[in-house]
Amino acid sequence: MGAYLVRRSFLMVLTLFGMSVLIFVMLRLVPGNITDIIFDSAGFVNEKQKKKIEQQLGLDKPIVTQYANWIAGLAKGDLGYAYVSEKPAIDEILPRIPVTAKLAVLALVFSVLFGVPLGVISAVRQNTALDYCLRVVSLSGLSLPSFWLGLLILMAFVQWFGWIPIYQSDPGSLWKEIALLSIPAAAVGFRSSALLMRLTRSSMLEVLRQDYIRTARAKGASDQVVNYDHGLRNAMLPVVTIIGVEAAFLIGGLIVTETVFNIPGVARFLVEAIRWRDYPIVQNLVMFIAIVVVVVNFLVDMTYAMLDPRIRYES
Amino acid sequence: MAAVAPGAAAQPSPSSTQVLEVANLQTYFYTRGGLVKAVDGVSFSLVRGETLAIVGESGCGKSVTALSLMRLVADPPGRIVGGSLRLGSTDLLRLDEAAMRDIRGNRIAMIFQEPMTSLNPVMTIARQISEALMLHQNLSRGAALVRSIEMLHLVGIPEPAQRAKEYPHQLSGGMRQRAMIAMAVACNPEVLIADEPTSALDVTIQAQILEVIAKLRRELGTALILITHDLGIVAETAERVIVMYAGRKVEEAAVGRLFARPLHPYTSGLIHSIPRLALMRRESGPADGRLLEIPGMVPALSNLPPGCSFAPRCAHASELCRREYPPYEEKRPGQWAACWHPVVGDSGG
Ligand SMILES: Nc1ncnc2c1ncn2[C@@H]1O[C@H](COP(=O)(O)OP(=O)(O)OP(=O)(O)O)[C@@H](O)[C@H]1O
Ligand SMILES: [Mg+2]
Numbered sequence: 001m002g003a004y005l006v007r008r009s010f011l012m013v014l015t016l017f018g019m020s021v022l023i024f025v026m027l028r029l030v031p032g033n034i035t036d037i038i039f040d041s042a043g044f045v046n047e048k049q050k051k052k053i054e055q056q057l058g059l060d061k062p063i064v065t066q067y068a069n070w071i072a073g074l075a076k077g078d079l080g081y082a083y084v085s086e087k088p089a090i091d092e093i094l095p096r097i098p099v100t101a102k103l104a105v106l107a108l109v110f111s112v113l114f115g116v117p118l119g120v121i122s123a124v125r126q127n128t129a130l131d132y133c134l135r136v137v138s139l140s141g142l143s144l145p146s147f148w149l150g151l152l153i154l155m156a157f158v159q160w161f162g163w164i165p166i167y168q169s170d171p172g173s174l175w176k177e178i179a180l181l182s183i184p185a186a187a188v189g190f191r192s193s194a195l196l197m198r199l200t201r202s203s204m205l206e207v208l209r210q211d212y213i214r215t216a217r218a219k220g221a222s223d224q225v226v227n228y229d230h231g232l233r234n235a236m237l238p239v240v241t242i243i244g245v246e247a248a249f250l251i252g253g254l255i256v257t258e259t260v261f262n263i264p265g266v267a268r269f270l271v272e273a274i275r276w277r278d279y280p281i282v283q284n285l286v287m288f289i290a291i292v293v294v295v296v297n298f299l300v301d302m303t304y305a306m307l308d309p310r311i312r313y314e315s
Numbered sequence: 316m317a318a319v320a321p322g323a324a325a326q327p328s329p330s331s332t333q334v335l336e337v338a339n340l341q342t343y344f345y346t347r348g349g350l351v352k353a354v355d356g357v358s359f360s361l362v363r364g365e366t367l368a369i370v371g372e373s374g375c376g377k378s379v380t381a382l383s384l385m386r387l388v389a390d391p392p393g394r395i396v397g398g399s400l401r402l403g404s405t406d407l408l409r410l411d412e413a414a415m416r417d418i419r420g421n422r423i424a425m426i427f428q429e430p431m432t433s434l435n436p437v438m439t440i441a442r443q444i445s446e447a448l449m450l451h452q453n454l455s456r457g458a459a460l461v462r463s464i465e466m467l468h469l470v471g472i473p474e475p476a477q478r479a480k481e482y483p484h485q486l487s488g489g490m491r492q493r494a495m496i497a498m499a500v501a502c503n504p505e506v507l508i509a510d511e512p513t514s515a516l517d518v519t520i521q522a523q524i525l526e527v528i529a530k531l532r533r534e535l536g537t538a539l540i541l542i543t544h545d546l547g548i549v550a551e552t553a554e555r556v557i558v559m560y561a562g563r564k565v566e567e568a569a570v571g572r573l574f575a576r577p578l579h580p581y582t583s584g585l586i587h588s589i590p591r592l593a594l595m596r597r598e599s600g601p602a603d604g605r606l607l608e609i610p611g612m613v614p615a616l617s618n619l620p621p622g623c624s625f626a627p628r629c630a631h632a633s634e635l636c637r638r639e640y641p642p643y644e645e646k647r648p649g650q651w652a653a654c655w656h657p658v659v660g661d662s663g664g
Binding site for chain 2: 307
């Protein structure tokens, strides 16, 4: 396990390095920089002025130097200044993270809490009315885009309560905030809960067909023990991996949902920053998201190794 | 129940030592392709400490018979539709599921064919052996662990305390099968069913595993049902043999008698295919060269011919064979068969 941890950690650092290069290069491959956008919206181009701004922002330097400066800054904890607001990028990014983080965690918790147990129930009660119901619901979950579901939920609120759960920057208590966020979280998490449910179900069914399940029954173990002790632990292996992948996908869903529900989070802010080619915001924010995704995947792999001795004891 | 326990005649022991009595067992599968009578009217009995072999070609219902004894046939599609299973004085088919669970792994245990896949990959060997002990003998976790290590020692696993902590993938196939045996005999069952316990193993390991099973049977006094394709193993290990064909028992006798003078042409075919086996393997024939002697194929169980199901492949088959299923009778003392034209005067072996 120790060797595995070391190897895995090393891989994580390598991945992050690769990500940083990718983010940096891709961002610069997008046509135009902030000066183009500014003059475009102004309707004229002042070449001298444009050069001057580019010089100020360091956009005239070779791309390798720009990259080195960025990484050197990151190492010192200096993210640079946002082009648009001219405030330190960190002050723009940090305050927006908590609400998005809460939303993401809620959505993930929602999808796991519903997806996994319902998948297990569906598998254990295969081909019963309950199983069919759950399968239909999950199918609809897969085919319903989260923004559409979000809009439906909002419309339902308007229709029945004449009121929309608007997110306020100061919701009062944490519980109130969670209550407010749980609706958009459900909208985002519904799809992944449907996915997890289907995956858990098929994984569980696959496992319950295995020889060692029959062995467990032959020992006289009860259905409970067979399904949950022997079955579920094996069935969770692929599910855990997918939970990691879903955590990354969730962030994509958040961008739309933050817009639909008007939540002042990081995801919506990122889209805005991309429009302005606000490099310090975009590259640092995307890097931050990349770190989160990589760390989540690391945790997933650790969980996997904990669940599966075949990985843990690999030489 | 005239057909029950024909072998018992050959045994000196009275019925008080009889541990298992299977009468007219019928296990059917209700599949899309039709009704599959995987086990149709099989009867036999087993006395304490004896070894009974069940042989027959692939698909003849050996495994389903074994699983029926444990009441582990997948339902759906399978169901035990008739007959009775008596373990000692317990009628297994009348037990509810909870009572049956108390029997499984306790009074009847089973060793499966595939040691690679029959152990749970995410549980330690100790935990998998302990499970049965904790269920049936009310041992604490610690006591069960100690006992598990003893069992591993008993089946000849070196460094049992170390091995107990390991996971199945860390053990070789032979070691896993030993662990599997340890698990099955942990609660000292009255009946042990071994369903092709060695066919997934190397030839060199096979003999060792069979030796372990034989040793345990002697020491624990367990009655053994040995299911196998390998008549060589039968000759070495078993006392009595049941030959199955297409879900039915077609012959039963003591091993020596059966090999010397088989009654059913099918049995005769099986036996005659042994010496050829080695020969065929050396030539370019199919690697799995079992039963090359018997022409034709096993009929589909969902679509059996009206008369004797072996008739289409039988050299002696007559009009009668094709019309009516032969009665199962004692043709010679201690030797029973279902055949209209039993082989006579043949010495097969
Ligand atoms: N789950 C099932 N569903 C439908 N039919 C089944 C099922 N299990 C077994 N059968 C049928 O029962 C018959 C007997 O199968 P069984 O596994 O007992 O054969 P076997 O004698 O053990 O063969 P082998 O030597 O290959 O292990 C087969 O013909 C098979 O088609
Ligand atoms: Mg079989």
